[in-house]
Amino acid sequence: xxxxxxGFDADDTLWHNEPIFAMTEQQFEELLSAYCPVExxxxxxxxxxxxxxxxxxxxxxxxxxxxxxxxxxxxxxxITGAEIQHLIDWGRQMLESPIELLPHVETVxxxxxxxxxxxxxxxxxxxxxxxxxxxSGLADLFTHIEIVVEKTPQVYARIxxxxxxxxxxxxxxxxxxxxxxxxxxxxxxxxxHIPYRITWPHEVVSAEGIxxxxxxxxxxxxxxxxxxxxxxxxxx
Amino acid sequence: xxxxxxGFDADDTLWHNEPIFAMTEQQFEELLSAYCPVExxxxxxxxxxxxxxxxxxxxxxxxxxxxxxxxxxxxxxxITGAEIQHLIDWGRQMLESPIELLPHVETVxxxxxxxxxxxxxxxxxxxxxxxxxxxSGLADLFTHIEIVVEKTPQVYARIxxxxxxxxxxxxxxxxxxxxxxxxxxxxxxxxxHIPYRITWPHEVVSAEGIxxxxxxxxxxxxxxxxxxxxxxxxxx
Numbered sequence: 001x002x003x004x005x006x007g008f009d010a011d012d013t014l015w016h017n018e019p020i021f022a023m024t025e026q027q028f029e030e031l032l033s034a035y036c037p038v039e040x041x042x043x044x045x046x047x048x049x050x051x052x053x054x055x056x057x058x059x060x061x062x063x064x065x066x067x068x069x070x071x072x073x074x075x076x077x078x079i080t081g082a083e084i085q086h087l088i089d090w091g092r093q094m095l096e097s098p099i100e101l102l103p104h105v106e107t108v109x110x111x112x113x114x115x116x117x118x119x120x121x122x123x124x125x126x127x128x129x130x131x132x133x134x135x136s137g138l139a140d141l142f143t144h145i146e147i148v149v150e151k152t153p154q155v156y157a158r159i160x161x162x163x164x165x166x167x168x169x170x171x172x173x174x175x176x177x178x179x180x181x182x183x184x185x186x187x188x189x190x191x192x193h194i195p196y197r198i199t200w201p202h203e204v205v206s207a208e209g210i211x212x213x214x215x216x217x218x219x220x221x222x223x224x225x226x227x228x229x230x231x232x233x234x235x236x
Numbered sequence: 237x238x239x240x241x242x243g244f245d246a247d248d249t250l251w252h253n254e255p256i257f258a259m260t261e262q263q264f265e266e267l268l269s270a271y272c273p274v275e276x277x278x279x280x281x282x283x284x285x286x287x288x289x290x291x292x293x294x295x296x297x298x299x300x301x302x303x304x305x306x307x308x309x310x311x312x313x314x315i316t317g318a319e320i321q322h323l324i325d326w327g328r329q330m331l332e333s334p335i336e337l338l339p340h341v342e343t344v345x346x347x348x349x350x351x352x353x354x355x356x357x358x359x360x361x362x363x364x365x366x367x368x369x370x371x372s373g374l375a376d377l378f379t380h381i382e383i384v385v386e387k388t389p390q391v392y393a394r395i396x397x398x399x400x401x402x403x404x405x406x407x408x409x410x411x412x413x414x415x416x417x418x419x420x421x422x423x424x425x426x427x428x429h430i431p432y433r434i435t436w437p438h439e440v441v442s443a444e445g446i447x448x449x450x451x452x453x454x455x456x457x458x459x460x461x462x463x464x465x466x467x468x469x470x471x472x
Contacts (some may be wrong), residue, residue: 055327055328055332056297057362057363057364061292061297062297065297065324065327068320069321071317072317072320077316077318078317080313081312081313081315081320082308082313084304084308084317085308085313088301088304092291096291125361125362126293126361126362126384126385127385130385147362148362149363149366
């Protein structure tokens with residue numbers, strides 16, 4: 001089996017992202033703790049975020065708007081202008097957070113890029129993702145960079161068709177079963193799941209009946225790819 | 237001269253967009269009119285929008301966040317939660333506004349698509365622009381759809397290179413001198429300016445010393461393209 005290309009997710013696969021949201025959420029819970037128990041704040045924020053995904057999509061701006069709506073609702077409209085200004089300032093800080101690569105990422109990408117076309121496939125806000133990719137210093141290692149609204153089987157199929165990559169020779173690597181593993185398996189591609197230590201509840205799905213590979217960290221990927229190509233990995 | 241492809245801007249070139257922002261801005265001015273003269277509101281909102289472009293990019297979500305910041309500042313923090321909720325609700329309404337095509341757009345695109353690859357090149361928010369393109373019913377007429385953060389000469393050069401289009405055989409059509417005309421002329425392409433009746437001040441630039449074509453409306457485009465290819469249009 002010869003791979004034609006390897007795809008990588010970005011947030012929480014190549015660099016830390018979820019902790020930036022988690023940290024802001026914690027500040028948000030502290031801000032509202034005078035009005036409401038923490039569990040209620042967390043639950044309501046997640047509900048409002050989920051409802052708003054359809055309108056606002058993924059990313060920091062939508063998250064800030066959801067925090068503002070949650071704060072207005074949970075304080076019965078008593079939140080002050082100055083407090084809402086904090087929420088927006090936190091958003092700006094999130095957008096400017098330094099990019100911290102996960103361990104092994106640079107060496108692994110450099111070594112794989114010699115042998116395979118690498119694709120970066122990430123969902124979210126265009127400006128935010130482009131800025132993170134630029135700041136990561138990794139952009140030149142990828143043959144194609146695809147920023148998409150949602151990672152569905154159709155979206156993966158379109159990307160692979162555009163670049164003439166047969167799905168059965170495509171391996172996707174990422175931390176989200178929902179976005180990186182299931183849709184790729186649906187169109188006949190291979191997928192490696194590398195769990196990150198925090199998963200946003202929205203990305204948690206049941207993968208019952210779906211077969212995929214799992215690695216502990218991205219440092220194990222080059223050896224795995226060699227074994228896969230030599231036929232030493234059990235078939236999915 | 238044979239054109240290799242024709243590019244189109246979307247907002248205010250193919251469909252009405254600026255009036256949706258203008259209408260919301262008017263509601264915003266009414267909301268704050270108790271606190272501040274209208275000219276001051278307008279000026280400060282534009283300043284805050286311009287400052288935020290770097291963080292939030294173009295599009296409705298960034299506009300809503302800028303309205304919220306402006307409202308907090310101009311009311312000295314006295315704006316209520318309920319009023320801020322209005323601003324977010326207006327944003328959701330903007331995102332759901334029906335797409336109204338400009339006159340002639342459908343027939344012009346249908347007739348040109350028979351002879352040329354058509355590109356849609358639009359800047360802004362990924363989710364918002366994809367949703368508008370889908371709702372426009374025009375997506376199938378375009379060979380390629382490119383949603384970008386900013387329309388710079390480099391961005392146009394990258395798009396044309398990716399699709400093997402020589403810049404000197406590329407014609408871009410749009411309502412913004414800043415985004416559709418100047419950057420394309422910079423890389424040696426041709427550009428047709430079709431002014432829209434409102435222009436967001438951010439897109440107003442001086443085009444002194446830059447040559448380009450101007451049409452009154454998009455209905456004139458097919459005849460113009462014919463004359464261009466026959467060499468009946470004076471050289472730029």
